[in-house]
Amino acid sequence: MSARYLVRRLIQVPPAVGAILAVAFLLIHAAPGDPVLALAGEHGDAAYYSEMRARFGLDRSVPEQFAVFAANLVRFDLGTSYVHGRPAIDVISERIPSTLLLTGSAFALSTGIGIALGLFAASRVRRAGDLAVSLASLSLQATPSFWLAQLAILALGLAAGWFPIGGMTSARSSATGLAAALDVVHHLVLPAAVLAATELAVVARLMRTGLLDELAQDYIRTARAKGLSELQVLTRHALRRALIPVVTVVGSRVGHLLAGAVIVEAVFGWPGVGRLLLSSVQTRDTPIVLGIFLLIATTVILANLATDLVYARLDPRIRHG
Amino acid sequence: MLRRLSVLVWLVTLASACAPAASPLPSSASPAASPAASPSAASSAAAAGGGGTLVVAIGADPGHLNPAITTSGGTHTASELLYNGLVGLDGDLQPVPELAESWKVEDDGATYRFKLREGVTWHDGTPFTADDVKFTFEEVLLKLHSRTRASVAPALETIEVVDPLTVVFHFKQPYAPFLQQLDVTEAPIVARHVYEGSDPVENPANLEPVGTGPFTFVSYSPDEEIKLARNESYWAPGLPKLDEVIMRVMPETGSQVIALEAGEVDWIWGVPGPDEERLDADPEIELLRTDRNPGGSNCVMTISFNLDRPVLQDLRVRQAIAHAVDRQQFVDRVLFGQGRVAEAPISSGIPWAHGTSVPLPAFDVAAAAALLEDAGWKAAASGPRTASAVAGVEDGTPLKLDFLHFPAFGRYAELLRTQLAEIGVDLQLEPLEPPVFADTVFKARDFDTNIISYCNGLDPEVGVRRMFDSAQIGPVPFSNAAAYRNEEVDALFTEALGVVDRDARGEIYRRLQDLVVADQPYVWVVETTAVRAYRLPCQSFVPYAQFAEAATCAP
Numbered sequence: 048m049s050a051r052y053l054v055r056r057l058i059q060v061p062p063a064v065g066a067i068l069a070v071a072f073l074l075i076h077a078a079p080g081d082p083v084l085a086l087a088g089e090h091g092d093a094a095y096y097s098e099m100r101a102r103f104g105l106d107r108s109v110p111e112q113f114a115v116f117a118a119n120l121v122r123f124d125l126g127t128s129y130v131h132g133r134p135a136i137d138v139i140s141e142r143i144p145s146t147l148l149l150t151g152s153a154f155a156l157s158t159g160i161g162i163a164l165g166l167f168a169a170s171r172v173r174r175a176g177d178l179a180v181s182l183a184s185l186s187l188q189a190t191p192s193f194w195l196a197q198l199a200i201l202a203l204g205l206a207a208g209w210f211p212i213g214g215m216t217s218a219r220s221s222a223t224g225l226a227a228a229l230d231v232v233h234h235l236v237l238p239a240a241v242l243a244a245t246e247l248a249v250v251a252r253l254m255r256t257g258l259l260d261e262l263a264q265d266y267i268r269t270a271r272a273k274g275l276s277e278l279q280v281l282t283r284h285a286l287r288r289a290l291i292p293v294v295t296v297v298g299s300r301v302g303h304l305l306a307g308a309v310i311v312e313a314v315f316g317w318p319g320v321g322r323l324l325l326s327s328v329q330t331r332d333t334p335i336v337l338g339i340f341l342l343i344a345t346t347v348i349l350a351n352l353a354t355d356l357v358y359a360r361l362d363p364r365i366r367h368g
Numbered sequence: 369m370l371r372r373l374s375v376l377v378w379l380v381t382l383a384s385a386c387a388p389a390a391s392p393l394p395s396s397a398s399p400a401a402s403p404a405a406s407p408s409a410a411s412s413a414a415a416a417g418g419g420g421t422l423v424v425a426i427g428a429d430p431g432h433l434n435p436a437i438t439t440s441g442g443t444h445t446a447s448e449l450l451y452n453g454l455v456g457l458d459g460d461l462q463p464v465p466e467l468a469e470s471w472k473v474e475d476d477g478a479t480y481r482f483k484l485r486e487g488v489t490w491h492d493g494t495p496f497t498a499d500d501v502k503f504t505f506e507e508v509l510l511k512l513h514s515r516t517r518a519s520v521a522p523a524l525e526t527i528e529v530v531d532p533l534t535v536v537f538h539f540k541q542p543y544a545p546f547l548q549q550l551d552v553t554e555a556p557i558v559a560r561h562v563y564e565g566s567d568p569v570e571n572p573a574n575l576e577p578v579g580t581g582p583f584t585f586v587s588y589s590p591d592e593e594i595k596l597a598r599n600e601s602y603w604a605p606g607l608p609k610l611d612e613v614i615m616r617v618m619p620e621t622g623s624q625v626i627a628l629e630a631g632e633v634d635w636i637w638g639v640p641g642p643d644e645e646r647l648d649a650d651p652e653i654e655l656l657r658t659d660r661n662p663g664g665s666n667c668v669m670t671i672s673f674n675l676d677r678p679v680l681q682d683l684r685v686r687q688a689i690a691h692a693v694d695r696q697q698f699v700d701r702v703l704f705g706q707g708r709v710a711e712a713p714i715s716s717g718i719p720w721a722h723g724t725s726v727p728l729p730a731f732d733v734a735a736a737a738a739l740l741e742d743a744g745w746k747a748a749a750s751g752p753r754t755a756s757a758v759a760g761v762e763d764g765t766p767l768k769l770d771f772l773h774f775p776a777f778g779r780y781a782e783l784l785r786t787q788l789a790e791i792g793v794d795l796q797l798e799p800l801e802p803p804v805f806a807d808t809v810f811k812a813r814d815f816d817t818n819i820i821s822y823c824n825g826l827d828p829e830v831g832v833r834r835m836f837d838s839a840q841i842g843p844v845p846f847s848n849a850a851a852y853r854n855e856e857v858d859a860l861f862t863e864a865l866g867v868v869d870r871d872a873r874g875e876i877y878r879r880l881q882d883l884v885v886a887d888q889p890y891v892w893v894v895e896t897t898a899v900r901a902y903r904l905p906c907q908s909f910v911p912y913a914q915f916a917e918a919a920t921c922a923p
Contacts, residue, residue: 080803081811084845091514093844102569131431132569141590205626212632213623215592218423218614316618318591326428326619331803 056352060345067344068337072116075333076109082129082331103129116337125341126334130327135334139320139342145215146319149312150304152235153242157300161247162293165254170281172259180255184248192307196241196314203237210237213316238315242307246300250293257289291362298351305343417598419609419920422906425624425633426615429591432574435556436504437512444553444662445637446594446615448913450491450579451556454482454501455547456913461718461826463547467496467557467580477542477868484533488603490559491577491584498535502527503560505537508568516554519545519830523865542866544873545827552581552913553662554826582608582917591617609908609920625901628653634906634921637661639899641704647901656900657706658911659717664823665912666717666831668710669698669780671891672809672818672849678760679769680816684743686888689817690729691736692791693784698894702779706899710892713881714832715824717895720870721832721877724885728892736791740767745792752794768794772809772818775799780819780893806845813842813851820849821896828877833861836884850889857883 083099091099100106104115119126125135161184168180187195204212211217215234222230261267262285270284271277309321316322320339327335430446438444455463455471463471468482488496510521523543528536537546549555557580562573577585582604583596596613616633618624625643627633629650639647639655647653659666671693673680680686695709708716712724729735737747744758745767752766773781778799785795795817800808808814825831834840836857840847860880867873884890900911906921 079807080801081807081845082803084803084806091844092518095514095517096844127570128431132437132574133432138590200623200626205630208630212627212630213618213620214616218593218616218632219421313619314623316620316623318589318617322591322619329801329803 053356056355060348060352063348064341064344068120068341069113071337071340072113073109075331075336076112078331080331082333084331103127120341125338128327128332128335130330130332130335135332135338138335139323139338142318142320142323143342145317146305146308146312146321148231148235149238149242149317149319150301150308152239153246153304153307154300156239156243157246158250158293160243161250162254162290164247164251165258165289165293166281166286168251168255169258169262170277177255180251184251187244188248190245192241192245193310193314195244196238196311199237199241200314210234213314215318238311238317241315242304242311245307246303249296249300253292253296254289257292258285261285261289287361291358294354294357294361297357298347298354301350302343302347305346417600417609417611418922419611420922421612421614422610422635422916422919422921423633424613424615424635424916425618425627425637426594427617427619427621427624427637429617430594433577433585433588433594434558434568434571434574435552436508436558437568437574439514441662441664447577448552448556448581448662449583449596449613449916450577450581450585451552451558452580452914453551453553453555453557454484455550457548457551457826459910461548463550466551467501468550471547473547473868475542477544477546477866478539480537480539480546482535482537484535485603486533488580489601490561491579491599492559492562494559494561496557496559496580497532498529499532500560501535501557502529503564504557505555508558508563509555512568513555515825515830516549520549542868544865544868545829548827549830551826554830582914583610583613586612593617604917608917609922610916613916628901628903631903633903635900635902635909635916637898637900639706639901641702641706644704644706644899652904653901654904654907656902656909656911657897658900659715659895659897660826660912661823661898662912664821664831665826666715666824667821667896668713668715668824669707669777669893669896670820670822670835671784671893672820673889673891674813674815674817674849675851675853675889676813677816679758679767681760682743682758683888684739685745686891687729688736688739688743688791689788689793690888690891691732691739692788692793693891693893694731694787695893696731697783697787698780702783703894703896707894707896710895713884713890713892714828714877715895718824718826718828720874721828723878724881725878726882726885728885729888733790740791740793747792751792753792766794767792768796769816770796770798772798772800772805772815774802774805777819777821784819809849810845810847811843818849819893820846822846829861829865832877835890836880837861852884852887852889854883854887 083096083105097106104112116126123136127133128135128138131138164180164184168177171177200212204210211234215231216227217230220230258281267280267284270280275283305321308319309325311317312319312321313325320342323335324339327339426442426445428442430443432443433447433450435444435447435451452466454466454468456466458464465485467485467488469485470483472481474481484498484501490496505527509516510524511517523539523541525538525540528538530536559578562578563571575588580603582599582602584599586595586597588594594615598608598611602608618627621638621640624633624636625640625647628636644655648655673686675681699705699707699709711728712722714722716722740753741747744756745753746756747753752768754767755761755763755765757763771781771784781797781799785797788795809818822835823831834847835849836852837848838853838858841851857880860876864873864876867876900909902909905923906919908919909915
């Protein structure tokens with residue numbers, strides 16, 4: 048892969064992000080609803096409402112507002128949140144770590160378990176184990192995550208008492224260091240598992256199909272002929288090539304995970320970007336909503352780019368020029 | 369990429385639509401919880417304190433902790449313990465000393481003279497003085513607190529600092545409601561030395577507040593929790609008792625109830641109607657009922673008629689609908705008992721002003737049908753009535769009305785539709801998100817009927833006048849939705865404003881209520897009450913404002 052290719056791909060990122068933001072901006076402003084309401088409550092006088100509009104530039108025309116937004120954006124300024132009264136970028140940034148923790152854990156969980164399940168299913172093609180994995184992963188994929196989340200809270204949180212009901216830390220705990228980290232992990236288990244659950248199926252199924260394809264290849268027959276055990280054939284030879292389709296979906300999975308985080312964070316009270324997006328859409332807090340769109344768009348585009356690069360390394364036949 | 373974003377937006381919408389539907393399963397199983405007071409409780413040697421840790425569930429991230437720049441219920445709930453008003457309001461809405469030790473009303477109510485409490489300090493140790501009061505009103509409240517600005521600002525002339533402990537408010541004319549507008553919800557006092565020379569909306573102190581209240585700020589993790597600690601030098605002797613208050617952000621009421629039952633939190637602000645009976649039966653949990661809320665008090669669920677619409681300009685149609693509403697059913701089936709039938713336009717939570725000499729239209733389907741017949745709306749064999757010689761309406765037009773409501777008020781809408789179907793009115797339900805609702809009703813005025821929770825506040829001037837005053841018809845949200853115009857009513861509101869004697873003032877409001885009941889621009893359905901719940905051994909709460917000032921969680 049050439050450096051020129053990388054540069055060319057990177058150059059494409061800003062226009063793509065810009066186009067997404069422009070469309071998002073127009074959509075938000077085309078939607079009915081007045082952000083000043085969230086700010087002023089229900090008792091203001093007309094002068095108050097118009098002053099608040101002027102304060103946040105909402106009295107200007109949409110093209111003017113977009114020009115201001117775009118000009119600020121170039122300086123990495125997303126504007127001031129109407130609700131929080133602070134720079135939107137600060138409000139968003141302070142919630143990024145918890146979302147990273149949640150989506151990262153879910154990504155690792157779904158990838159790891161998905162690959163393992165795929166391997167397991169491929170080694171037992173059309174037998175009970177294979178069928179069970181397919182059924183289970185498909186059911187999980189088809190289950191709405193908000194329902195699964197509530198089920199998990201009621202069964203494992205309230206009834207069994209194994210996990211906390213929500214939040215990221217225990218209210219009464221004054222733990223520090225390792226104990227505090229373990230407390231966070233304890234709170235992380237349910238939301239990460241729920242978020243991972245819907246993603247498992249994609250990985251498991253791709254892995255299974257990929258492995259079966261590879262196992263039909265000539266070089267596998269050679270490996271078997273050399274006397275390698277079936278496990279060695281699977282893990283040493285077929286796995287590497289079968290991973291390629293799994294890697295190709297990383298980019299889209301990042302998008303899915305971020306979208307899923309909105310729901311999971313809301314149900315579990317996880318203090319992340321997804322919950323912020325939800326409440327900001329409800330209050331029409333445009334600077335925050337656009338900032339989060341920017342973050343998600345950039346993440347997904349970069350994840351796709353990274354996917355292409357890794358893809359090339361995994362499969363020497365693919366060359367980006 | 370765009371598809372993914374649209375999927376995301378769709379998911380967001382889906383999640384918001386599903387969120388309120390979440391209801392916890394009844395369960396009495398409590399996992400191993402640790403409701404024990406924090407060990408630091410025992411080590412506190414001061415006269416006050418030793419009350420342990422109180423964990424409070426709050427429904428939304430407050431965004432910031434400055435109650436003086438907003439009327440947002442979220443911010444007020446999370447921050448009122450940090451501040452004080454000049455006065456507090458007791459259970460009967462009578463002012464009691466807080467930062468002001470005493471006061472005198474002079475010039476028939478045109479001048480209010482406050483003697484401030486001596487020795488009060490801000491949480492950073494700076495002494496509190498009259499300059500703080502003048503600054504708070506002039507630079508913060510009268511500009512940014514929408515309720516106080518809308519009512520006090522037009523009436524006020526000047527604020528005079530006589531000496532460091534005396535402050536005088538001069539009004540242009542006698543202004544009766546003032547003492548009801550000085551508590552921590554309506555007029556929290558902020559520190560001049562912290563806010564002077566800055567934009568109060570963007571001052572960093574909004575995230576690290578310095579107040580005079582019973583608790584001091586410790587930390588704020590957005591969307592997660594706010595930690596407060598006992599104010600060691602609080603002006604009220606022996607208070608507060610709690611060592612620590614932790615507010616946990618829990619957006620879902622269902623999760624809040626579960627957390628209370630599991631012992632993860634000690635206090636929740638609202639118990640959903642269907643859960644009340646179960647919590648009431650729990651020996652570890654106590655309930656407190658109140659009409660007051662940090663976001664708005666004495667709320668009356670009110671149906672508005674759009675008086676710009678020809679069909680609804682006929683008084684008989686409005687009266688017919690009022691007769692068809694079985695208000696007791698709303699108390700039983702929608703509120704699960706958490707409220708009462710509205711008996712007058714002004715809430716019974718303002719007892720001195722509440723009441724009419726003519727009762728509101730009683731539930732009477734026959735009377736309703738007769739009124740509609742009389743108005744030219746003839747009953748059909750099935751389905752809605754149709755017009756026959758109704759002014760401004762083509763003959764044969766069915767009696768269909770749209771009904772706008774917040775999605776959260778869906779139960780009201782369903783019940784009302786059923787009740788009105790009985791008299792041949794076809795109600796078309798239109799659930800709209802609050803910002804969209806406000807635009808459609810008050811700016812576009814594109815509706816026939818709607819339902820609004822009009823919070824009357826603690827004085828009719830603040831929360832009642834806006835519904836009837838002909839000067840307050842759009843575009844301001846939650847003003848005069850009906851577009852009701854009656855010069856006599858306008859004049860009575862203005863007259864009442866200048867009468868300090870409460871009984872005399874109440875008489876004026878009663879006369880005014882007789883007039884609006886006769887005109888029926890609204891149907892006043894039910895008064896809603898909130899139910900707080902807390903977990904023993906925590907106790908000694910009041911249900912509003914400084915709710916935990918005297919509370920303790922020590923067994």
